[in-house]
Amino acid sequence: MAASTRTAIGRQRVETVVPAAARTIASLRNVGYELPQAVADLVDNSISAGAMTIAVDLHFDGADSWIQIADDGHGMDAQTLTEALRYGSMRDYDSDDLGKFGFGLKTASTSQCRRVVVASRRAPERARVEVRALDLFHIEQTNKWEILVVDPADRPAHLVEPLRETTGTVVLWEDLDRILDYKDPLGGWARRKLLDRAEAIAEHLGMVFHRFLTGQARGRKLEILVNGSAVEAWDPFCRDQATTALPESDYRVASESGMGIVHVSPYVLPDKSEFSDSAAWARASGPLKWNRQQGIYVLGLSI
Numbered sequence: 001m002a003a004s005t006r007t008a009i010g011r012q013r014v015e016t017v018v019p020a021a022a023r024t025i026a027s028l029r030n031v032g033y034e035l036p037q038a039v040a041d042l043v044d045n046s047i048s049a050g051a052m053t054i055a056v057d058l059h060f061d062g063a064d065s066w067i068q069i070a071d072d073g074h075g076m077d078a079q080t081l082t083e084a085l086r087y088g089s090m091r092d093y094d095s096d097d098l099g100k101f102g103f104g105l106k107t108a109s110t111s112q113c114r115r116v117v118v119a120s121r122r123a124p125e126r127a128r129v130e131v132r133a134l135d136l137f138h139i140e141q142t143n144k145w146e147i148l149v150v151d152p153a154d155r156p157a158h159l160v161e162p163l164r165e166t167t168g169t170v171v172l173w174e175d176l177d178r179i180l181d182y183k184d185p186l187g188g189w190a191r192r193k194l195l196d197r198a199e200a201i202a203e204h205l206g207m208v209f210h211r212f213l214t215g216q217a218r219g220r221k222l223e224i225l226v227n228g229s230a231v232e233a234w235d236p237f238c239r240d241q242a243t244t245a246l247p248e249s250d251y252r253v254a255s256e257s258g259m260g261i262v263h264v265s266p267y268v269l270p271d272k273s274e275f276s277d278s279a280a281w282a283r284a285s286g287p288l289k290w291n292r293q294q295g296i297y298v299l300g301l302s303i
Contacts, residue, residue: 020143021139021142021143021144022140022143025087025110025139028106029107029111029178030111031107032111033107033108033112035179035197035200035201036197036201036204036205037204038109038111039056039205040205040209042104042105042109043069043208043209043224044104045104045105046069046073046169047222048073049071049074049075049168050074051071051073051222052072052220052222052223053071053224054069054070054222054223054224054225055068055070055071055162055224055225055228056068056069056198056201056205056225056226057070057158057227057228058194058195058227059158060195062180062190063175063180064174065176065179065190066173066174066176067113067172067173067176068158068170069170069171070162070170072162072166073167073168073169074167074168075120075122075123075163075167075169076120076169077120077122078130080120080122081118081120081130082132082147084105084118085116086145086147087106087145105118105171109171110136111178112173112176112179113177114135114136114137114174114177115133115134115135115136115173115174116134116135116171116172116173116174117131117150117155117159117172117174118132118134118169118171118172119131119150119159119163119172120169121166121168121169122167123167124166129160131155131160132147132148132150133148133150134147134148135148158172179193180193180194198226201226202231203287205231206224206232206234207287209222209224209233210234213231213232214233214235236286237267237269237297238270238284239267241269241270241284243267243268243269244267245266246266246268248263248264248266250262250263250264251264
């Protein structure tokens with residue numbers, strides 16, 4: 001049972017209760033991420049860190065299989081890296097950051113694996129790489145919110161190799177219990193499932209980050225690689241085909257920060273017969289295919 005302290009603030013007595021680490025972290029694993037969405041959450045962190053190249057690699061080796069997301073962004077020093085692995089981490093967020101609550105890296109990662117190792121290099125003039133790990137087995141054994149400091153001798157080569165010539169951050173997922181859930185992790189089905197996930201990840205990233213991939217978002221093109229292959233941007237509006245653009249409109253919207261403007265650009269997609277060819281029509285269907293891919297796409301909001 002967690003220890004508690006008893007004190008008084010004014011006339012109100014309070015008790016400090018520290019959440020049980022093992023049970024809490026087990027519950028947080030069920031936040032509801034699918035693998036492509038979990039990877040996208042980490043890619044968003046990389047974009048916020050100024051990355052221009054992001055490499056996602058899925059490596060099959062039975063129970064020792066791993067997934068790694070590496071970027072060439074600003075990187076983190078030791079203190080910032082440790083804080084990044086704290087649940088509810090204390091950091092400043094930009095207005096356009098996807099995450100705001102300090103849970104994304106941890107919940108996205110542990111929704112897929114039991115061990116998260118993060119390596120980061122902050123100073124371009126120094127080769128020093130800081131490495132920390134969030135290990136569910138360790139937390140279950142100790143029932144403490146502890147982060148492991150990973151010594152150089154315990155760092156796999158593929159973890160630190162992307163940081164040899166550049167600053168940036170590498171997130172490594174090990175013990176992929178939510179992905180390789182077969183009784184025989186060395187079997188053909190397990191290998192095929194992991195490799196099929198690579199295609200699903202690439203399609204999802206092409207949809208979510210298509211404005212970054214084309215250079216519309218920052219003026220410079222972002223490059224995302226999945227197992228060495230470049231991710232292609234997927235335009236939900238099929239503007240390279242016979243799409244009809246309808247009149248645009250502006251709407252005033254109130255928020256806690258004040259009044260803002262939402263700019264709406266409607267499009268009517270062409271009929272199948274109006275596409276340049278059948279391959280273009282198939283690509284335009286998106287990761288979820290035509291019926292489930294319909295809807296409203298939020299490309300940007302300024303307040």
